[in-house]
Amino acid sequence: QLVKFPDALQISGSSVSTGSFGRLETPGNISSSGQITGNIVNVKTRVKAIGSSLEFAGNTLDFVDGSSTTRLFKGTSGGAFEAYHAGNKKLETTSAGISITGNVSGSSTSTGSFGTLETDDVITVGANKKIYLNRSEDTYIQSQAGDIARVVAGGNQMLLLDYDTGNRA
Numbered sequence: 001q002l003v004k005f006p007d008a009l010q011i012s013g014s015s016v017s018t019g020s021f022g023r024l025e026t027p028g029n030i031s032s033s034g035q036i037t038g039n040i041v042n043v044k045t046r047v048k049a050i051g052s053s054l055e056f057a058g059n060t061l062d063f064v065d066g067s068s069t070t071r072l073f074k075g076t077s078g079g080a081f082e083a084y085h086a087g088n089k090k091l092e093t094t095s096a097g098i099s100i101t102g103n104v105s106g107s108s109t110s111t112g113s114f115g116t117l118e119t120d121d122v123i124t125v126g127a128n129k130k131i132y133l134n135r136s137e138d139t140y141i142q143s144q145a146g147d148i149a150r151v152v153a154g155g156n157q158m159l160l161l162d163y164d165t166g167n168r169a
Contacts, residue, residue, distance in 0.1 A: 048055040063073040070087040074080075083091040092099045103121060125131055130140040138155040147163040161169055 048057070059077040061073075061075045062071060064071055071082075071084045073084065074082040079093065079095075081091075081093045082089050088101070090101050125143050127143060127145050130142045132140045137153075139153045140151075142150040142152065144150055149161040150157060151159040159169055
């Protein structure tokens with residue numbers, strides 16, 4: 001059953017009960033001095049469709065699973081964003097940058113600048129790839145095919161470690 005209102009709907013007092021209906025339509029705003037419920041809509045938040053975009057407004061936005069027991073994403077007005085896996089926080093933005101819990105995997109072709117890179121685990125570099133210590137001076141450490149490690153400073157090879165040559169530099 002559809003209930004239509006000609007302008008805006010204003011609800012005041014502790015509660016108004018009009019029975020059960022399938023849909024409520026009004027060309028104006030729906031406002032309440034209390035809570036409007038269905039699948040819980042808090043009056044201090046806003047969900048708005050703008051063209052093909054959906055806007056959510058509130059000081060904290062929590063996205064949870066269907067049972068509302070496990071957090072998926074969270075955003076706060078202070079700028080923090082958190083992403084969760086199986087209810088455990090895995091990524092968080094902070095005033096200093098990004099904090100990641102667990103392993104980072106995958107590949108990327110983008111570049112960036114980091115103050116310090118720290119890990120409790122292993123950093124893996126593929127064959128013939130370089131870790132630059134000073135790119136403008138062509139200074140790097142390179143893993144080469146098999147079991148060879150190479151250190152280059154200023155474009156000149158300074159050290160070559162090759163296990164096949166008898167455990168020596």
